[in-house]
Amino acid sequence: MICTALTVTAAEVDLNQYFSGLNIIVALTIAVFKAACVVLFFMHAKYSPGRTQLVIIASVFWLAVMLFMTMSDYLTRRWI
């Protein structure tokens, strides 16, 4: 909840004046932190057996592969 207040406040401030895209980076960093807290403590991932932790890490890894591969295509198309 503290993080929610923080993320709303951070969004109101123009951080993009320092360098473009800083606002979204801050917002997503806070979101990742919140999600990590939920997974580790509410979902007991910290105290789970290794195979469960492997599934969690694999799901995040697949997601990262999907995002990275797709975005590295679309975002570099205008370079040509």
Next chain:
Amino acid sequence: MHRTGELSGQYRTLEQQRETASLGMWVFLATEVLFFGGLFMTYTLNRSTYPDVFSAASKTITLWLGAVNTVVLIASSLTMALSVWASQVGKKKLLTIFLISTLILGCVFLGIKGIEYHDKYVEHHIPGWNFNFEPGADVATNAHAQLFFSLYFGMTGLHALHMIIGAGLLIWLIKESLRGRFTPEYNTPVEIIGLYWHFVDIVWIFLFPLLYLIDRH
């Protein structure tokens, strides 16, 4: 009434059964991560293609309603985690109370979401024939704003559907907990549905900054 024989034949111990169920739920959640991940990727792509319209459209959703909903949902995750704890230590009355609080908070979330959807209806911001982003908006702006609102309704709608399914599961949990079925030895359903509920919370944790918070300043 306490049911004996919660152990299925293929398991040696209740502990083994519990760990298997938990692992299975996590595998299901991994598929859900990729399911929502595809939507998040579609959103990111379109947002990077039409940054100005997406930014303008994002500013029309009511920030404080989304922020309140985030707090409500995280609070419901907390009561759900407390339910799991109560079931593990065998506090049956507390378990029922925490489960009911989780259900109530989930319904509050859906209610606020309903108010937001109604606002969009009044503003002609629901994609379709009556869509009009703002008076005098040109065809391209309207088309790209529809893209934002299609994703907004698609993503929050699917999230709300998950919430409704979760609420149904909670009602079943409350019924079973009133019968006194969950004990420190056997509480797997509470734990498994808890995992699902927390996952739905995490989806919202990412939806909120991406849909509500882009370019607010």
